[in-house]
Amino acid sequence: MKRILPLLCAVLMLVSLSACGKAEESEASSSAPAVSAAAPVIEEDPEPYVPSGTNPLTGLPMEPEYENLRPVAVMLNNLKAAQPQLGTSLADIIYEVPAEGGITRMMALYQTLEGENVGKLGSIRSSRPYYIELALGHDALYVHAGGSPEAYSDIAAWDVDNMDGVNGGSDAKIFWRDAQRRKTMGYEHSMLTSGENILGYLAEDHFRTEHKSSYTYIQKFVEDGTPLNGETAEHVSVKFSQYKTGTFDYDADSGRYLVGQFGKEYVDGNTGEQVGVTNLLVLKTSISVIPGDTYGRLTVKTTGEGDGMYFCGGKTIPIRWSRTSRSRPFVYTTMGNIPLNLGQGNSYVCILSSRTGVVTVS
Numbered sequence: 001m002k003r004i005l006p007l008l009c010a011v012l013m014l015v016s017l018s019a020c021g022k023a024e025e026s027e028a029s030s031s032a033p034a035v036s037a038a039a040p041v042i043e044e045d046p047e048p049y050v051p052s053g054t055n056p057l058t059g060l061p062m063e064p065e066y067e068n069l070r071p072v073a074v075m076l077n078n079l080k081a082a083q084p085q086l087g088t089s090l091a092d093i094i095y096e097v098p099a100e101g102g103i104t105r106m107m108a109l110y111q112t113l114e115g116e117n118v119g120k121l122g123s124i125r126s127s128r129p130y131y132i133e134l135a136l137g138h139d140a141l142y143v144h145a146g147g148s149p150e151a152y153s154d155i156a157a158w159d160v161d162n163m164d165g166v167n168g169g170s171d172a173k174i175f176w177r178d179a180q181r182r183k184t185m186g187y188e189h190s191m192l193t194s195g196e197n198i199l200g201y202l203a204e205d206h207f208r209t210e211h212k213s214s215y216t217y218i219q220k221f222v223e224d225g226t227p228l229n230g231e232t233a234e235h236v237s238v239k240f241s242q243y244k245t246g247t248f249d250y251d252a253d254s255g256r257y258l259v260g261q262f263g264k265e266y267v268d269g270n271t272g273e274q275v276g277v278t279n280l281l282v283l284k285t286s287i288s289v290i291p292g293d294t295y296g297r298l299t300v301k302t303t304g305e306g307d308g309m310y311f312c313g314g315k316t317i318p319i320r321w322s323r324t325s326r327s328r329p330f331v332y333t334t335m336g337n338i339p340l341n342l343g344q345g346n347s348y349v350c351i352l353s354s355r356t357g358v359v360t361v362s
Helices: 003-032 131-137 148-159 170-174 179-185 195-202
Strands: 072-076 093-098 103-112 121-122 139-143 162-165 191-194 237-240 245-251 256-261 279-285 287-289 298-300 304-312 313-323 330-336 347-353 357-361
Touching: 072 121, 072 131, 093 131, 103 131, 131 139, 131 148, 131 298, 148 313, 162 170, 170 195, 191 195, 195 330, 279 313
Parallel strands: 072 139, 093 347, 139 162, 279 347
Antiparallel strands: 072 103, 093 103, 121 191, 237 245, 237 357, 245 256, 279 304, 287 298, 304 313, 313 330
């Protein structure tokens, strides 16, 4: 009995201490401030990245390191049998000009071939002097496959930086004959190149790739280039000759003119999508057959001045064009001699005869 009493006392003391500890813990927890659940963090969508530079040919944002590059001008076959062309949907400017026999050829201009996944380009065709003059006006690097005797003479005389798929040297390696096109379209419609091949050749330092400080391109762009007080121009037909008529139908959803030719949509064979442009310019000039030329080749006046039409946003106004020399770009003005601002985006320039070219607008 004497041993049991001390044990009972010890047990009672432990129970008492345990109860006291729980009471203190309970008191401490009741006196602590209540902690509420953390409010959910709402993440906002980040602002889309916009390059800080500006493409001088379109007025659209681009990486600053591309702004002062010499653009690349690519000669394109535009015979019906050679369709579809490849890479035209990514061109900053497309020039279309008559060639011999009523056909036309195009020259597609790219401020940069970097980062645009340009892919295949073609089919590539031969040069004529007036296309060279258009390229020189942009201080462009010129891509072609052969040329008329006069074109080759001018390339040498004017010291044109060019890449030639027919009579080139080391530059010929950037071209190839596409087996499928050769089989289904014919040999003359099968020569291609690519943005990657051109860039690889330029990386070998064959040419100056940036503009000289003396070169300027003064064309200005605005977000909406729809001409004030312009006439309705939702459907435009540009007849170069009996062989070729181009159509341009305004699409209000995209704000662009969708291009057609040969009675169907004009598509980029790389994507299968119809080519669309923000700005359409039609320039009238003197075009005539070179006397004594057995192939009926043409001389096209690209300097001086003349009349034209500007289309944007489903509207049109008459304009004037001028060009002081082959080494300068076109300058466009309204009939009030005010510089013409183009809409931000790509452009399609049709150059046709003042005498025989026909433009129909509705």
